[in-house]
Amino acid sequence: MAINKNSKGLGRGIDAIFSDFESANNDQEVVEELALTDIRPNPYQPRKTFDETALQELADSIRQSGVFQPIIVRKSLNGYEIIAGERRFRASKIAGKETIPAIVREIDEQRMMEIAVLENLQREDLTPLEEAEAYQTLIQKLSLTQAEVSERIGKSRPYIANYLRLLTLPDVTKKYLQTGKLSMAQARTLLSLKNKEEIDTVAEKAISDGMTVRQLEQYVLQLNADKPKTKTKQPVKSAYLTATENALIDKLATKVKVSANKRGAGKIEIKYTSVRDLNRLLDVLNIEID
Structure with missing residues (x-):
């Protein structure tokens, strides 16, 4: 598997991860023809979408000339899991192939995940959401901090943080971001x-x-900027005004509001619901209207 050590933005950690992958055509490694039906994608693959046009072009090439570069897999409980080369695997299926050249390597779970994430980050054609999820995978699965991820891949900590914030978007907006809208x-x-x-x-x-x-x-x-205006805080009524208000409510059997300003002046508001109710209140207050 050809690795570009000068891939933009990646730290020295990426070279260490891929150092043993540079010998994919080593004479000591055996290239086997494995059945496509026995192979599964890497469960830690951060890429959710693949360019269908590019896959079809690769499939056309494979149909004509075969797969030049073997994929890298590891043995699993049920067949094999892809470490690197999922595009070739997918394109081979589109091309109608039944087998694919592969190199089987022994690799543990943690290293497999690390390779899957960093290999895709190196390609730099992930969607923003896929890149954010790749960073989140490194943080959660490898128990790394944002600072450690930053150092590992050669990106600044604010850069990592900005991508991780995308994961807090609601699902509908995430879909728009994922599809490029x-x-x-x-x-x-x-x-x-x-x-x-x-x-x-x-x-x-x-x-x-x-x-x-x-x-x-x-x-x-x-x-x-269009925030709702906060309501003016109402002054606390004195015990005297509260008692007066309650007494009037009992006397008039309707809603009454008594208020006063700092100088002691104020007003009494008496609510009525109809002309008949108004006349009732006048009778209670012993007021006659000519």
């Missing part, structure tokens, strides 16, 4: 919404309106 920059802008429940709705508007990143930033700023 939203860009990484647009997704990061959506994360700055104060009301997280609005993210899916704003994402859909950004897509339907064809918003640029700059336009979306301005729209999000506007939404964040």
